[in-house]
Amino acid sequence: MTPEADIVSTRYTKSVIKSAAALSYVEAQARMDDSRLMDPVTTDLRNMNSLAKKMRLRRIERGALTLASAEVKFQIDTETHDPLDIGMYQIREANQMVEEFMLAANVSVAQQILKSFPLCSLLRRHPTPTKEMLEPLLRVSAAVGLNLDVSSSKALADSLDLAVGEDPYFNKLIRILATRCMSQAVYFCSGDLSPPEYHHYGLATPLYTHFTSPIRRYADVIVHRLLAASIGISKLPPVFQDRLQLTSISDSMHRNAQMAGRASVELHTLIYFRKRPTDTEARIVKIRSNGFFVFVPKYGIEGPVYLTTRAEKGSGEWYVDEQEQKIKKMDGSISYSILQTVQIHMEVVEPQPNRPKLQLTLI
Numbered sequence: 001m002t003p004e005a006d007i008v009s010t011r012y013t014k015s016v017i018k019s020a021a022a023l024s025y026v027e028a029q030a031r032m033d034d035s036r037l038m039d040p041v042t043t044d045l046r047n048m049n050s051l052a053k054k055m056r057l058r059r060i061e062r063g064a065l066t067l068a069s070a071e072v073k074f075q076i077d078t079e080t081h082d083p084l085d086i087g088m089y090q091i092r093e094a095n096q097m098v099e100e101f102m103l104a105a106n107v108s109v110a111q112q113i114l115k116s117f118p119l120c121s122l123l124r125r126h127p128t129p130t131k132e133m134l135e136p137l138l139r140v141s142a143a144v145g146l147n148l149d150v151s152s153s154k155a156l157a158d159s160l161d162l163a164v165g166e167d168p169y170f171n172k173l174i175r176i177l178a179t180r181c182m183s184q185a186v187y188f189c190s191g192d193l194s195p196p197e198y199h200h201y202g203l204a205t206p207l208y209t210h211f212t213s214p215i216r217r218y219a220d221v222i223v224h225r226l227l228a229a230s231i232g233i234s235k236l237p238p239v240f241q242d243r244l245q246l247t248s249i250s251d252s253m254h255r256n257a258q259m260a261g262r263a264s265v266e267l268h269t270l271i272y273f274r275k276r277p278t279d280t281e282a283r284i285v286k287i288r289s290n291g292f293f294v295f296v297p298k299y300g301i302e303g304p305v306y307l308t309t310r311a312e313k314g315s316g317e318w319y320v321d322e323q324e325q326k327i328k329k330m331d332g333s334i335s336y337s338i339l340q341t342v343q344i345h346m347e348v349v350e351p352q353p354n355r356p357k358l359q360l361t362l363i
Contacts, residue, residue, distance in 0.1 A: 005054035010108045012231050020044075028094040049093060052100035059103075063154030063204040067182070068175035072265050072300040074272070083272040088300030102212045103203065109227055110209040116230035119191030120240045122222050122250060123209045126185040126201040128153075137181045140338050141174070143325035153204055169297045173283055173339055176295065187219055187250040189243035218253035222246060269301060270348055270356050277347040279363060284340045287320055287327050292336060294344060294360060303360045305344060307336075 001007055021041045023031070031042045032049060060066070071089035076082070113121040134150045141148045146163055149155040156178070163174045185200065187210075200208040211227070214220035229236040240246065282294035282305075291306040307318055307327065320327050325338035336342065343363040350356045 001051060003051075005051045005058070007104070007108075010112075012109070012112055012227060014228070014231075014233055025092055025094040025098075028097075029092045032094065045094075045097075048101070049097045052097040055100045055104065056096060059100075059204060060157060061154075063152060063157055065153055065157050065178075065202045065204075066160070066175065067179040067202060068172050069179055072269070074268050083268045086269065086272050086299050086301075088297060103205075106209055106211050107205055107207060109211040109223060110207045113209065113223065113226040113230055114190055114207065117190070117226060117236070117240075119189070120236075120243055120246070121190040121209070121226060122187055122219055122246055123190055123198060123207065124185055124187055124200065124219070125193075125198055125208070126203065127183050128199070128201045129182050133183065134181050137177050139322065140177055140325055143323075143338055146174070153201055167283070167339070167341070169283060169295075170339065172297075173285060173295060177285065187247050187254070189247055192243060192247075217250075217257055219250040222250065265301075269299075269358060273346055273358055274348045274356070277345065279343065279345050281341055282344045282360070284336060284338055284342060287325055287336075287338060289320055289327075290318070292327060294342065296344070296346070296360075301358075303358060305342070305360050305362050307362070 028045055031037055032045050034042075073087055073089040074083040075085040077084050110121070110123055114123070129150075131150070138148060138150065141163075144165070148159040148163070150159075160171070160175055160178060163171055165171075167173075182202065185202065188198075190198070195206070198208075199206055209223050210217055210219045211223045212220065214224055225234070225237065226240075228234045280296055280298050282296045284292045285295045285302065286293035288304070290308045291304060293302060293304050295302045318327055318329055326335045328335040345361045345363055347359055347361075348356050349359045
C-alpha cells in the first residue's frame with residue numbers, strides 16, 4: 001500500500017504467520033493511545049490505523065453505510081463461567097482498523113477467485129432496499145422531525161450522520177432502525193447472476209465475499225478452498241459443480257451460526273438477571289397494537305413491553321397512530337411515542353415450568 005492507502009500489489013500464498021503480539025482490541029487501543037510507547041508493535045498499529053482511517057473515509061465517500069445492531073458483551077467468571085456483568089458492546093478505533101483490513105482482504109480474495117472461477121465463485125451480495133422496505137424508517141424519522149434522504153446509499157449514509165438529537169443514543173437508535181429495513185446480505189454463485197447484481201449495497205462495493213472468518217462460518221471454508229485452487233495449491237472438489245447446494249448450505253450454516261449466537265446471548269442474559277431484578281431506562285423502538293418494543297442502552301438488549309394482556313388484546317382500550325408513531329389510550333389520557341424514554345423493570349419469570357424468560361414491564 002502507498003501512504004495514501006492505495007493498494008499497489010496483492011499476493012495470495014499459503015503461509016505461516018509468526019505473531020509479534022497477541023492483543024485484545026482493548027489492549028491494542030491502549031497501546032495506540034499511550035504516547036509514551038514507541039516500540040515496533042505500537043508503531044505498526046499506529047501506521048495501520050492511519051491507513052485504515054483513509055480506507056474507511058474512501059468507503060464512506062463511495063456510499064458505504066455505518067449501520068448498527070444491538071450487540072451485547074458479557075464479562076464471564078473464569079471459574080463458574082457465569083456472567084458477572086453485561087453491557088452494550090463498545091466499538092473502538094482498534095475494532096474499525098481490523099475491520100478495514102478484513103474488508104480489503106475479502107474484496108481482494110473475491111477478485112482473485114472470480115478471475116479463476118467465473119462460474120462457481122461463492123460471493124456475497126447485499127440487494128438495494130426498495131422504497132417499500134424503507135417505509136417504516138421514513139415513518140419513524142418523520143414522526144421525530146427527521147428528514148432522511150434514501151435515494152442512494154450515499155444519501156442515506158449522509159442523512160444518518162446528520163441524525164443527531166439531544167438523546168445521546170438517538171443516532172444509534174436511528175441506525176438500528178435503518179438496519180432492520182434492509183434485506184439480509186446473501187451468498188450466491190457467480191455463474192447464477194450478472195456482474196451488476198453482485199453489488200453489495202451496505203459496503204458500497206461491486207464485489208465481496210467472506211474469507212476472513214472460517215472459524216465462524218462455512219462459506220469462508222469454501223472460499224479458502226476456491227482460493228487455494230486458484231493459486232494451484234489444491235484441486236477444486238467436484239461439489240463445486242453443484243452451485244445450488246453451495247449457496248443453500250452456506251446460507252443455512254450462516255443462519256445457524258447467527259441463531260446460535262443469539263441463543264447464547266439469551267441464555268447468558270437470563271443467567272445474569274435471574275438473581276438481579278433491575279429498574280432501568282429504555283427507548284421505544286417499535287409500536288405494537290398491545291404495547292411496544294424497547295431498547296435498553298445500558299445492557300444493549302431489547303424486548304417487548306405489554307400495555308394489555310393477551311386476553312385484553314383487541315379490547316379497544318389502546319389504539320396505534322401509524323402517522324405519528326404513537327400508541328394512545330382511547331380517552332386520550334396517556335400516549336407513548338417512538339424513541340421516547342421510559343422507565344422499565346426487568347425480571348426473570350417462569351410462566352411455564354423450565355421455560356424462564358426475561359420480562360420487561362413499564363414502571
